[in-house]
Amino acid sequence: MSDQILLNIAGVNKRFGGLQALTDVGITINKGQIYGLIGPNGAGKTTFFNVITGLYQPDSGTFELDGKPYSPSAPHEVAKAGIARTFQNIRLFGEMTALENVMVGRHVRTRQGVFGAIFRHKAARAEEAAIRQRAQELLDFVGIGRFANRTAKFLSYGDQRRLEIARALATEPKLLALDEPAAGMNATEKLALRELLVKIKADGKTVLLIEHDVKLMMGLCDRITVLEYGKKLAEGLPAEIQKNQAVIEAYLGGSH
Numbered sequence: 001m002s003d004q005i006l007l008n009i010a011g012v013n014k015r016f017g018g019l020q021a022l023t024d025v026g027i028t029i030n031k032g033q034i035y036g037l038i039g040p041n042g043a044g045k046t047t048f049f050n051v052i053t054g055l056y057q058p059d060s061g062t063f064e065l066d067g068k069p070y071s072p073s074a075p076h077e078v079a080k081a082g083i084a085r086t087f088q089n090i091r092l093f094g095e096m097t098a099l100e101n102v103m104v105g106r107h108v109r110t111r112q113g114v115f116g117a118i119f120r121h122k123a124a125r126a127e128e129a130a131i132r133q134r135a136q137e138l139l140d141f142v143g144i145g146r147f148a149n150r151t152a153k154f155l156s157y158g159d160q161r162r163l164e165i166a167r168a169l170a171t172e173p174k175l176l177a178l179d180e181p182a183a184g185m186n187a188t189e190k191l192a193l194r195e196l197l198v199k200i201k202a203d204g205k206t207v208l209l210i211e212h213d214v215k216l217m218m219g220l221c222d223r224i225t226v227l228e229y230g231k232k233l234a235e236g237l238p239a240e241i242q243k244n245q246a247v248i249e250a251y252l253g254g255s256h
């Protein structure tokens with residue numbers, strides 16, 4: 001396998017009762033790419049995402065991250081393997097500060113873990129200070145450093161999305177997986193999100209995202225896979241996808 005490849009997934013099938021939600025779906029994402037997953041409502045994007053990130057058990061499929069097989073059997077296994085995700089509906093600790101939310105993400109990668117931090121053993125304290133500093137750096141990186149001590153639920157919608165991304169980045173993922181990050185954003189917030197994703201890519205990260213805003217996707221992604229009825233309809237450069245007749249008929253031609 002090429003050392004350019006970060007994520008290689010093949011042959012994913014997933015059935016919900018009588019519904020075949022995914023049929024033989026696979027993707028290959030190279031290191032440093034922003035990779036997009038698009039398709040009509042109900043096409044299977046979220047299901048595929050949930051399979052990749054360990055939330056749903058696939059009926060079949062092979063999974064490799066950075067040249068090593070990984071088991072998508074549970075979200076914490078996937079996080080340990082190096083994939084961090086955000087959710088369609090924001091899932092922050094609303095009563096905690098922005099900084100604390102990011103610190104929680106960071107604990108995935110630390111020796112002491114959450115319990116060390118809670119019981120504040122001596123050894124944990126030095127680590128805690130480092131975690132705090134890194135969390136602040138991440139908040140600065142996503143552009144909300146000045147809100148570090150604000151309770152998460154009082155941040156604006158766009159800033160909560162940024163905070164989710166900072167928390168995901170705190171796990172030092174090889175792959176950052178974003179589920180509809182622009183959902184519910186206004187035009188200004190979308191522009192800012194776009195700038196942030198470009199910055200994350202420039203920082204050497206690899207990103208997988210599902211998004212309904214086709215214009216945003218076409219201008220941002222290096223490659224795109226289109227799903228329809230749980231199958232791969234097309235895969236290629238944004239310019240190729242935009243010209244693809246089957247994609248235009250199934251998805252782009254409509255009101256999307």
Ligand SMILES: Nc1ncnc2c1ncn2[C@@H]1O[C@H](COP(=O)(O)OP(=O)(O)OP(=O)(O)O)[C@@H](O)[C@H]1O
Nearest residue numbers: 016017019021039040041042043044045046047048
């Ligand atoms: N937990 C579940 N149980 C049963 N059926 C499900 C479940 N999750 C998804 N489905 C079905 O699988 C199909 C694919 O849904 P999925 O949410 O993956 O599509 P999607 O492309 O993400 O759609 P959207 O763009 O609307 O979010 C749909 O028919 C959906 O109803």
